[in-house]
Amino acid sequence: AQSVTQLGxxxxxxxxxxxxxxxxxxxxxxxxxxxxxQYPNQGLQLLLKYTSAATLVKxxxxxxxxxxKSETSFHLxxxxxxxxxxxxxFCAVSRSQGNLIFGxxxxxxxxx
Amino acid sequence: xxxxYQTPRYLVIGTGKKITLECSQTMGHDKMYWxxxxxxxxxxxxxxxxxxxxxxxxxxxxxxxxxxIRTEHxxxxxxxxxxxxxxxxxxxxxxxxxxxxTQYFGPGTRLTVL
Numbered sequence: 001a002q003s004v005t006q007l008g009x010x011x012x013x014x015x016x017x018x019x020x021x022x023x024x025x026x027x028x029x030x031x032x033x034x035x036x037x038q039y040p041n042q043g044l045q046l047l048l049k050y051t052s053a054a055t056l057v058k059x060x061x062x063x064x065x066x067x068x069k070s071e072t073s074f075h076l077x078x079x080x081x082x083x084x085x086x087x088x089x090f091c092a093v094s095r096s097q098g099n100l101i102f103g104x105x106x107x108x109x110x111x112x
Numbered sequence: 113x114x115x116x117y118q119t120p121r122y123l124v125i126g127t128g129k130k131i132t133l134e135c136s137q138t139m140g141h142d143k144m145y146w147x148x149x150x151x152x153x154x155x156x157x158x159x160x161x162x163x164x165x166x167x168x169x170x171x172x173x174x175x176x177x178x179x180x181i182r183t184e185h186x187x188x189x190x191x192x193x194x195x196x197x198x199x200x201x202x203x204x205x206x207x208x209x210x211x212x213x214t215q216y217f218g219p220g221t222r223l224t225v226l
Contacts, residue, residue, distance in 0.1 A: 043220045044202065045114075098143065100169075103154065104153070107152070
């Protein structure tokens with residue numbers, strides 16, 4: 001069965017610092033993996049997705065994620081944090097029938 | 113512009129009232145979903161639909177019901193609201209013709225039952 005684990009429910013970085021949000025998955029089949037961002041009182045916005053075409057995936061707002069099969073990881077990074085990046089981030093893995101399993105989310109705070 | 117809409121955005125009602133949360137999409141998607149999300153928590157799938165006249169229950173047991181009479185419309189109904197139904201409800205849609213079946217979300221409805 002598929003599952004997703006996001007390490008760290010809350011991550012705090014300084015503006016301009018590297019952002020690293022961790023996601024590990026388990027899947028019995030080659031997965032599709034997703035990162036979504038949620039701003040307060042809004043729905044989820046797709047940041048990027050892994051489709052097996054390339055292990056390094058670039059998304060919107062300067063974010064990228066690298067698929068590492070050996071580590072069953074799909075960590076999200078951004079070289080330089082901006083105040084506007086403060087939000088909740090969710091990692092998700094697709095199931096065989098197409099539904100998604102979401103992690104518990106990581107709240108990112110950015111300090112000036 | 114293709115999008116997914118939810119109304120109302122915020123709803124405060126008393127216990128025992130019947131409510132319907134609306135979700136419509138102009139994405140041309142065949143599959144639609146409802147999630148429940150408590151503040152600061154993960155999303156739980158409560159209903160989904162593959163297309164017209166198709167509805168399935170999700171992972172989280174819910175007293176709500178859904179219908180899919182039109183492809184673009186997927187309303188969620190609570191016959192008798194209770195304080196335990198207080199939560200945020202997110203609607204999403206996807207296309208099964210797309211390889212990854214990527215889900216796109218509406219802005220959500222925040223429901224408070226007094």
